Amino acid sequence: MALVLSDDQRMIREAADGFFADHAPVSAHRKLRDAGDTLGFERATWKAMAEMGFAGVLVPEAHGGAGLGMVEAGLVMEAMGRNLSAAPMLSTALLGAAALVKGGSAAQQAAHLPLMAAGERLVALAADEAARHAPFQVATRAEPSGNGFRLTGVKPFVLDGLAADVLIVAARTDGADGDRAGITLFLVPAEAVGVSRARRAMVDSRGAARIALEGVEVDGADVLGAVGGGxxxxxxxxxxxxxxxxxxxxxxxxxxxxxxxxxxxxxxxxxxxxxxxxxxxxxxxxxxxxxxxxxxxxxxxxxxxxxxxxxxxxxxxxxxxxxxxxxxxxxxxxxxxxxxxxxxxxxxxxxxxxxxxxxxxxxxxxxxxxxxxxxxxxx
Missing domain, CATH: 1.20.140.10 (Butyryl-CoA Dehydrogenase, subunit A, domain 3)
Known part of the structure; x- marks a missing residue:
């Protein structure tokens, strides 16, 4: 596997460098910081990123995306790092798109991916609960309720959690805290009854939130992947x-x-x-x-x-x-x-x-x- 870029990838790198230098330079980051912006990014910038194809870089062409890969996504992320550009690229275009492409049903993909690629739907991964990263330390419970589940728990640190339209919530349907088995992922509307969000101040001025779920009702069709196999x-x-x-x-x-x-x-x-x-x-x-x-x-x-x-x-x-x-x-x-x-x-x-x-x-x-x-x- 050669560690070199193709001509097309070099073109993407040049396009990304030019875009972020013009639309989201370090001065824009400073402006957001000074304004105390609660979201940590400008929606107009995200919309422009979607028009460039960045929001749908991992979304298949069949769902309106660019249908590219992680190398191309990495080139966009590297350009963002050079300019300290703030946008929900990580939460939506990478984590959200990957979750739906890898684990979503055909109906879930059709419902979410086109809107994500168009920059019209933001997704946030609500997984971590410990003080430091420990992906399987999941105490949030998903108890059977009717044709679905009832979610209860707290996610203290969710990237772009305030801006998200949809949350991908890791909850435990079985097992003890820390077990790998028994974790299930759910697609939860951020405005669902029982979901509350509070801003978390970040040293880098990015958007993050504490999200609490109090008896949030979800349907069986909201399960992402297999129950207990998340x-x-x-x-x-x-x-x-x-x-x-x-x-x-x-x-x-x-x-x-x-x-x-x-x-x-x-x-x-x-x-x-x-x-x-x-x-x-x-x-x-x-x-x-x-x-x-x-x-x-x-x-x-x-x-x-x-x-x-x-x-x-x-x-x-x-x-x-x-x-x-x-x-x-x-x-x-x-x-x-x-x-x-x-x-x-x-x-x-x-x-x-x-x-x-x-x-x-x-x-x-x-x-x-x-x-x-x-x-x-x-x-």
Missing amino acids: AALLEAVLDVGRAGLAAEMLGVAGESFGRTVDYLKQREQFGEKIGSFQALQHRAAHLFCELELARSATLKALSALDAGDGRAALFVSLAKAKAGDVAKLATNEAVQMHGGIGMTDDFDIGFFMKRARAAAETFGDSAFHGDRLAQMVGY
Whole structure:
């Protein structure tokens, strides 16, 4: 599997870079932060992304999407990372679309995917309940009720939960908390009776919500996948999100590096450009090598998902862990090498650090994925 882009993929990368630089640059992120925007993104930007085909990148052409793959989705995410562009790309175009494509019935796909690809329906994954990522620590209960189920529980951290029209809720139909078996995924209208949402303030100013479900009634037709067998689907969907986040963090790290190198070429100290100082050259060279390693790991993970490689989960965890560590290193070095100005809010580099930290924690940090890797290879 060659770790290079095709001509079509390079065109998508160029289109994404141009779009986000024009429509959702870092200045737009700052504007949303300063306004205290509760959603964390502009709906007009999302609509424009849908017109570009980004919202439907994973949606089959039969349902109005672009019918592309994870490599193409990763290129969009990387461009978003470079510009700190805020949009429900991860929650809807990746997680939501993957869940419906992989586990949805024909009726569910027909009802949701065309609207998602058109930018007219937003989806949020309501899975995690623990303080740190633990996808099978599910205490939310789904009890039989008539022809369906009654959902009760709390999801303390749901990305784009305030903006979502539909929630994909992981609930337990059987077993004890922490069991892999007994988890079921449900499609729940966000405005259903018994659903309450409250904003969660994020360090990176993105949209998130605490969602409580109090006796929410759902029909049997709202089950996504098999009753009691949702763990495998949930893991597959999360891997799509993890790979997408790795690509976004690659963009965050790359832009941080690029801005830092530019600064080293401009800033003078002791009558010399600080980029001529050997110690800073060594640090920049080391960071460049780390970025290339993260890029290879991320492209491998995205390609493996597209190819249906049985080792895709392993590559995804490797990419998520590596990209998270490199994004942390890149943003730390950026602030350090910018000196005192890097610590000020007037300078943009701090925004990259905040996004890197939040993205690295989302759906498992390097420790989580290091442990997952170890288990997959038999340790």
